[in-house]
Amino acid sequence: MPVVVEPLVIAIDGPGGSGKSTVAASLATAMSLPVLSTGVFFRAVAWGLADTGVDDAQVDDWFDRHSVAVEGQLGVVDGVVLTDELRSPVVQVSLSKVAASPRVRSHVLDLERREIERLGECVVEGRDIGSVVWPHASCKFFLAARQEVRLRRRPEEGPKLFERDRKDSIRAHAPLVIADDAFIVDNSDDAVDELVIRMRELIGVRTGRC
Numbered sequence: 452m453p454v455v456v457e458p459l460v461i462a463i464d465g466p467g468g469s470g471k472s473t474v475a476a477s478l479a480t481a482m483s484l485p486v487l488s489t490g491v492f493f494r495a496v497a498w499g500l501a502d503t504g505v506d507d508a509q510v511d512d513w514f515d516r517h518s519v520a521v522e523g524q525l526g527v528v529d530g531v532v533l534t535d536e537l538r539s540p541v542v543q544v545s546l547s548k549v550a551a552s553p554r555v556r557s558h559v560l561d562l563e564r565r566e567i568e569r570l571g572e573c574v575v576e577g578r579d580i581g582s583v584v585w586p587h588a589s590c591k592f593f594l595a596a597r598q599e600v601r602l603r604r605r606p607e608e609g610p611k612l613f614e615r616d617r618k619d620s621i622r623a624h625a626p627l628v629i630a631d632d633a634f635i636v637d638n639s640d641d642a643v644d645e646l647v648i649r650m651r652e653l654i655g656v657r658t659g660r661c
């Protein structure tokens with residue numbers, strides 16, 4: 452019987468400012484893998500829906516008429532690259548509501564899974580990667596950092612960061628949770644390079660690869 456080796460998919464979840472995108476990018480570079488930041492999908496959709504609303508019909512109609520893609524930390528809607536727009540006030544104000552919409556989540560889930568399949572082996576970061584998007588990920592991490600550290604890392608958002616975390620954690624669909632089989636990594640006091648070394652060791656233990 453041929454041995455089937457599953458593509459290596461590393462899932463990283465955690466609250467805002469816990470270092471997900473920074474660590475995911477460094478880990479991906481160290482392992483020569485591509486990286487997918489799924490929050491960019493939600494930010495791009497929040498920007499696109501700003502003049503509409505998040506009723507189910509409005510959401511389905513918007514996805515019928517528009518295309519959304521992620522390129523690194525940039526969102527692309529209908530071929531237009533979004534940069535500063537993704538952290539603009541209009542996005543910040545509606546982000547949690549947009550991310551809580553079951554119709555938005557269903558459309559974005561399709562996009563996330565298609566992108567992971569296209570990439571093959573990758574590092575993926577978000578809120579529900581290990582629990583919902585890719586539950587059979589090769590290795591899962593839940594990044595944590597103390598509140599005061601996260602606040603320091605996201606000065607532009609301020610304490611609203613905690614409100615966003617709270618809404619992400621209590622929503623009915625695909626909330627921010629710690630997957631049962633995730634390694635919990637508090638990186639409040641760790642440099643990114645040290646963290647990447649530690650995570651690679653854990654990936655090696657879990658997968659026998661790395």
Ligand SMILES: Nc1ncnc2c1ncn2[C@@H]1O[C@H](COP(=O)(O)OP(=O)(O)OP(=O)(O)O)[C@@H](O)[C@H]1O
Binds near residue numbers: 466469
């Ligand atoms: N281990 C670390 N040590 C010091 N600074 C860090 C560390 N990890 C991340 N940072 C810094 O904290 C800031 C936020 O990090 P990052 O964007 O990776 O967090 P995140 O979890 O992806 O946040 P969000 O979900 O809000 O987008 C960045 O400026 C980054 O450089």
Ligand SMILES: Nc1ccn([C@@H]2O[C@H](COP(=O)(O)O)[C@@H](O)[C@H]2O)c(=O)n1
Binds near residue numbers: 467489491494550580
């Ligand atoms: N898998 C995910 C990723 C993100 N979200 C929502 O998007 C917001 C922005 O995410 P960032 O990582 O760019 O800060 C986040 O607060 C969530 O509301 C999500 O629901 N699931």
